[in-house]
Amino acid sequence: MTRAFLTxxxxxxxxxxxxxxxxxxxxxxxxxxxxxxxxxxxxxxGQTSSFGQSTKNGIExxxxxxxxxxxxxxxxxxxxxxxxxxxxxxxxxxxxxxxxQDKVRALLGEVASTNSLAAAPxxxxxxxxxxxxxxxxxxxxxxxxxxxxxxxxxxxxxxxxAKFAANTLKAKTAAIFGDVNSDYSKGLTQFFEEExxxxxxxxxxxEAYTQTDPDFKGQLTKIxxxxxxxxxxxxxxxxxxxxAKQARELDMNMPLLGGDGWDSPELWKLGGAALKNTxxxxxxxxxxxxxxxxxxxxxxxxxxxxxxxxxxALAYDAAKVLADAIKRAGGTDSAKLRDAINSxxxxxxxxxxxxxDSSRNAVKPAVVLELDPTAGKFKFKETIAPExxxxxxxxNTNSNSNSGMTAATNANSTNSYTSANTNATK
Amino acid sequence: MDxxxxxxxxxxxxxxxxxxxxxxxxxxxxILRLINFAHGDIYMVGAYAGFMIxxxxxxxxxxxxxxxxVTLIGSMAIAAGxxxxxxxxxxxxxxxxxxxxxxxTAIGMSLLIEYLFVFIFSGTPRSFPQLLPNENIxxxxxxxxxxxxxxxxxxSIALMMVLQYIIFRTKMGKAMRAVSFNITxxxxxxxxxxxxxxxxxxxxxxxxxxxxxxxxxYNPKIxxxxxxxxxxxxxxxxxxxxxxxxxxxxxxxxxxxxxxxLVVGYGSYVGxxxxxxxxxxxxxxxxxxxxxxxxxxxxxxxxxx
Numbered sequence: 077m078t079r080a081f082l083t084x085x086x087x088x089x090x091x092x093x094x095x096x097x098x099x100x101x102x103x104x105x106x107x108x109x110x111x112x113x114x115x116x117x118x119x120x121x122g123q124t125s126s127f128g129q130s131t132k133n134g135i136e137x138x139x140x141x142x143x144x145x146x147x148x149x150x151x152x153x154x155x156x157x158x159x160x161x162x163x164x165x166x167x168x169x170x171x172x173x174x175x176x177q178d179k180v181r182a183l184l185g186e187v188a189s190t191n192s193l194a195a196a197p198x199x200x201x202x203x204x205x206x207x208x209x210x211x212x213x214x215x216x217x218x219x220x221x222x223x224x225x226x227x228x229x230x231x232x233x234x235x236x237x238a239k240f241a242a243n244t245l246k247a248k249t250a251a252i253f254g255d256v257n258s259d260y261s262k263g264l265t266q267f268f269e270e271e272x273x274x275x276x277x278x279x280x281x282x283e284a285y286t287q288t289d290p291d292f293k294g295q296l297t298k299i300x301x302x303x304x305x306x307x308x309x310x311x312x313x314x315x316x317x318x319x320a321k322q323a324r325e326l327d328m329n330m331p332l333l334g335g336d337g338w339d340s341p342e343l344w345k346l347g348g349a350a351l352k353n354t355x356x357x358x359x360x361x362x363x364x365x366x367x368x369x370x371x372x373x374x375x376x377x378x379x380x381x382x383x384x385x386x387x388x389a390l391a392y393d394a395a396k397v398l399a400d401a402i403k404r405a406g407g408t409d410s411a412k413l414r415d416a417i418n419s420x421x422x423x424x425x426x427x428x429x430x431x432x433d434s435s436r437n438a439v440k441p442a443v444v445l446e447l448d449p450t451a452g453k454f455k456f457k458e459t460i461a462p463e464x465x466x467x468x469x470x471x472n473t474n475s476n477s478n479s480g481m482t483a484a485t486n487a488n489s490t491n492s493y494t495s496a497n498t499n500a501t502k
Numbered sequence: 503m504d505x506x507x508x509x510x511x512x513x514x515x516x517x518x519x520x521x522x523x524x525x526x527x528x529x530x531x532x533i534l535r536l537i538n539f540a541h542g543d544i545y546m547v548g549a550y551a552g553f554m555i556x557x558x559x560x561x562x563x564x565x566x567x568x569x570x571x572v573t574l575i576g577s578m579a580i581a582a583g584x585x586x587x588x589x590x591x592x593x594x595x596x597x598x599x600x601x602x603x604x605x606x607t608a609i610g611m612s613l614l615i616e617y618l619f620v621f622i623f624s625g626t627p628r629s630f631p632q633l634l635p636n637e638n639i640x641x642x643x644x645x646x647x648x649x650x651x652x653x654x655x656x657x658s659i660a661l662m663m664v665l666q667y668i669i670f671r672t673k674m675g676k677a678m679r680a681v682s683f684n685i686t687x688x689x690x691x692x693x694x695x696x697x698x699x700x701x702x703x704x705x706x707x708x709x710x711x712x713x714x715x716x717x718x719x720y721n722p723k724i725x726x727x728x729x730x731x732x733x734x735x736x737x738x739x740x741x742x743x744x745x746x747x748x749x750x751x752x753x754x755x756x757x758x759x760x761x762x763x764l765v766v767g768y769g770s771y772v773g774x775x776x777x778x779x780x781x782x783x784x785x786x787x788x789x790x791x792x793x794x795x796x797x798x799x800x801x802x803x804x805x806x807x
Contacts, residue, residue, distance in 0.1 A: 123725065125626035161625065256777045284777045288731040290519070291721050293512040294766030295776055300644065301505055314627040318723050325638055325648045326508075345629030346723055 111154035112147075112408055114139075114398065115174030117185040117195065122162025123287060123314050126340040127187040127387050131209055132157055133380050134391030135184055141375075142399050149403060156180060164194035171195040175202045181408035182206070184394050187387055188312075189213030189260040196223045203410040205401075205417055209394035210336070210359070210387050213259045217436040222414050224436035226394045226425065227359055228462070230260070234267025236357045236442045236460045237308060237333050242275035244444075244458065245331055245355075247305035249280045253295060253319065255311045256284035264310035264335055280304050285315065292319045293326060300328050312337040317346025324350040331355060339385045344452040351449040357442050359386040360427040361456040372426045386427070393425035504643030509767040510760060515651045515720065517759020518658040522713035523736035524743070524751035525665065526706025532682040532746035533702050534597070536604050540588060540611040541710060542733010544581050547615065548711025549724045550623065552577035553630050562631030570633040574657070574715050578708040585707025586700045594696070612733075619726035627725040630718035650720045661712055662752060668705070669748065678702055682746070731780065735762075738787045744800020753798060758783050 116135055118128035135155065143152045156178045158170035167186055174180045175198065183199050183206035186192040192211035199206040200220035208216060208225045212233055217223045241247040250272055255261035269279050280302045283295040296319070299307060307323070309316050309332055316338050323332065332354040339358055344351070362373050362383055372392060376384040384392075397420055402408060405416035423430040428440040441461040445454035523545050530538045555576045556562050561569030592611050596603045634653065638646045669675035680688040681698045689695045717732075718724055739758045743750025762779040769776055790797060 119625075121620050121625040123625060123627060125624055129626075161620075284775070286777055286780070288728075289779070290516045290717070290732060291512065293515075294509060294763040294779070297505060297508045297512060298767055298776075314723060314725070317629070318721050321722075325636070325646070327638065327640075327644075327646055342627065342629060346627070348632075 111152050112182075112402060113154050113156060113178060113180045114395075115171070115178060115180035115183045115185075116155055116157045117160050117167060117170045117174065117183065118157070118187060119162035119191070120157075120159040122160075124162045124188055124312055126313065126342050127210075128159070128162070130340075130385050130388040131185070131187055131391040133376070134209070134384065134388035134393075135395045137376055137379055137388075138392045138395035138399070140379075142396075148399055149406070153399065160186065160191060160195075162188065162191065164191050167191040167195040168198055171198045175199070175204050180204065181410075182398055182402070182413065184209065184391070184398065186211060188258070189216055189263070190258055192216045193219070193259060196220070199223065203414075205398075205410065205414045207394045207398055207417065209390040211260075212336070213263045214435075214437070215259065215263075221418065221436070222410075224417050224432055226397055226427070226430050226432075226438045227390050228440050228442060229437050230263035231267045232462055233335055233357050233442060234264045234269075234310070235271035236444065237264075237335065237355075238268045238271035238275060238277070239460060240355065240357070240444050240458070241306050241308070241331075241333060242272060242277050245306060247277060247331075249278050249302075249304045249306075251281040251283070251299045251302060251304035251307045252279060253283045253285065253292075253299065253307055253309045253311075255315065256286055258311070260312075260335075260337060261310045265308075268308050268310070285311075285319075287312075287315060289315075291322060293322050296323050296326055296328065300326055304330065306331045306333055308333045310335050310337065313340035313343040313346070317343050317348075317351070320347045320350040320354060329353065336386055338447075339387065339454070341382065341385070341452075344449060347449065349449050351447045354447045355457060356445055356447065356454070357460075358445050358454065359440070359442065360389050361443050361445060361454065362389075363454075363456050368424065369426055389426045393423075393427050393430060396425065397423055397430060504641075504645040505767070507641070507645045509763050511645070511647050511651060513760035513763030514756055515654050515759070516763070517756035518654050519713045519717050519732070519755075520736045520739045520759050521752040521755025522658050522661065522709045522716075523733060524739040524755045525662070525748065526710050527737050527740040528743070528745055528748060528751040529678075529702050529706050531740070532748075533678065533685075533699060534593075534604075535601060536593070537608065537737065538593075538703075538706075539605075539608040539733075539737075540592075540615055541706065542729035542736065543612050543615040543619075544585055544707045544729070545710040545714045545717075545732060545736075546619065546724070546726060546729035547584055548577045548581040548707075548714030549630065549718045549728065550619065550714075550726075551580040551711065552715040552718060553628065553724060556631050556633060561633055565633050565635050567634065570719075573633055574712060577711045577715050581707040581711030581714075582704035585703040589700055589703040594699075616726055616730070623726060625726055627723045630722040630724050632722065633719065636719075648720075654716045654720060657712065657716055661709060665705070665709070665748070674698070674701060735780075735783045738783045741787060742790050742797055744797025747797065747799045750797055750799035758786065761786065 118131045119125050120128045139153045139155055160167035160170050183204055187210045189211040192208045193216055196219040200222045205222050210227050212227055212230045214229045217225055252265050254265040281299050285292055309319055316334055320332055334356040336358050338356045401416035405412040418432055418436055420432045430438050433439050439462055441459050443459050444457040446457045448455050526541050530536055552573045556573045588611055592607055593604055596607050637649050640646050677693045677698045680693055681695050685695055735758055739754035740751045743754030762782050765774055765779050765782045766776040
């Protein structure tokens with residue numbers, strides 16, 4: 077019913093914006109209104125819609141808090157949410173619509189890197205700042221200076237799991253089983269392999285699947301013959317639950333490792349008991365007793381009646397970072413807002429202190445969580461910080477930021493992650 | 503050796519599912535000369551119907567053979583009803599026009615079902631409950647088979663035998679064969695062809711739904727677009743075996759399933775990456791159309807133009 081209503085509302089809004097255009101005035105321009113329009117594009121009906129729903133919830137909670145506290149400089153934030161169905165081409169279309177018809181002043185989205193990569197050039201072209209809460213592929217922010225993120229990136233995330241496998245699990249051999257169509261998965265595969273090899277391990281098999289594969293036993297049987305100590309599966313929850321299940325059916329009981337793409341309430345139903353002895357890297361742990369995290373968890377639970385996953389937490393942070401930047405920029409002028417976002421420093425977020433570095437990535441520690449299928453919960457295992465301690469690394473990269481946002485600095489900072497030594501802090 | 507047997511078991515498991523769906527394609531084609539592109543989606547509808555039955559009647563909480571049986575038969579019945587409805591309201595009104603009209607209607611129907619389900623259930627993958635306890639049985643060495651795989655083999659063979667009985671031992675089956683031989687003559691002989699066609703759709707849809715429920719026991723992720731790729735491969739299986747030929751559909755299904763799993767398992771030795779498994783089915787389709795257009799078991803019939 078609500079969906080039908082939303083569709084109707086969408087149609088009406090499209091027609092009314094046409095009407096605006098025909099009148100010849102750009103009456104919808106945000107500067108004249110008394111709200112600040114922010115576009116949100118996420119997957120609400122596709123294969124990764126659990127990500128989209130959490131992200132939308134996190135943003136809505138943050139915006140509600142901001143508006144209840146009087147808005148930003150007296151103006152309230154107005155969210156316009158679009159569903160991209162988890163498809164890159166659709167992400168591009170809805171972002172064009174948000175920018176050209178709804179005249180949003182800033183964008184929040186997507187979760188999946190492939191979708192963010194499709195939409196980011198549109199935002200860059202239109203000079204509309206876009207913050208992705210949780211796309212971890214490094215290429216996303218390389219699109220241009222209007223694109224930033226509040227999460228860590230795959231070179232770091234991949235190396236975290238490699239370190240965990242080599243140092244904590246004492247694994248000597250690993251197999252990687254990734255999603256061939258996902259930029260996220262490909263990035264993690266590459267960086268896990270690099271770090272794991274550097275730590276003296278050996279990647280004995282690299283297999284791939286597609287999201288429409290009817291089963292995964294063919295590839296798993298092949299991996300089984302090589303007897304790896306661990307299997308790294310950098311995929312999304314829709315597939316990894318089944319992969320875990322089918323691996324256990326083939327008597328493969330080694331630890332399975334994954335990334336933040338596993339984080340979804342659906343995972344427990346899909347994987348069940350097979351998720352024993354599995355570990356993932358993630359952005360935060362809801363178990364963390366710190367008051368700001370527990371306050372967020374409490375507020376989120378009260379509003380949506382579910383436990384916030386890390387995507388919800390990142391989305392909440394992204395919206396708060398954006399609001400903070402709008403405040404510091406004194407409005408929504410594109411260039412000023414961009415500079416304000418890119419100079420975010422030590423912003424106290426739920427997922428840690430957020431500092432945007434010269435490549436417009438956030439430098440933050442990652443947590444390793446152990447999956448507990450009987451309780452349906454992620455248990456905190458350890459924290460792994462980027463090279464050095466988080467704040468000093470951020471300060472280092474920040475001092476470079478004046479030297480321009482060239483591809484060279486990008487490459488440099490990427491290297492500084494991958495060359496990070498085994499500086500695991502417990 | 504045990505690895506090869508393992509891969510073969512894996513391949514024949516999905517092959518059986520392809521075979522169940524291919525039967526529906528082939529029967530409808532045999533009777534109407536229509537490729538029912540909505541058939542793959544009926545497989546998805548069957549899985550969702552089973553999901554609704556299993557969760558609403560509480561079979562999810564305590565696995566039992568009774569729960570599985572009710573879910574399987576219930577979803578087959580629902581899918582049969584939907585199959586008949588599609589035939590009645592989408593295909594029958596356009597049957598008198600050219601074949602192309604019906605074909606395009608079928609494609610439209612397929613999209614309608616897919617996005618109707620996205621609309622109702624959202625596209626997020628759902629987890630189908632385990633209705634029977636799942637255990638592993640070690641055959642020899644490393645080769646294992648799970649009870650859900652055995653279930654797929656047993657139920658699909660049983661259903662194919664029932665189908666064989668219906669087609670060759672019942673009056674209705676005789677009528678179906680007559681209609682597929684020549685629809686006009688069959689009508690002149692007093693056969694209610696509309697009813698026979700509706701029955702064929704019901705039968706094919708029920709088999710596809712059974713495929714959906716069985717797959718969901720093996721790979722419990724269900725989502726509204728799951729029927730597209732599986733349906734296409736089942737279609738290729740039907741063409742491979744000889745479209746319109748019932749044993750051919752079964753053979754084609756098993757061959758496609760085995761071929762794609764063996765590509766995953768051994769393709770890399772001859773330079774085919776494992777992610778080309780989907781391409782293999784379509785490469786086979788092209789080869790069949792070039793070398794033996796009638797399919798493996800199909801007879802070459804000259805069509806009057």
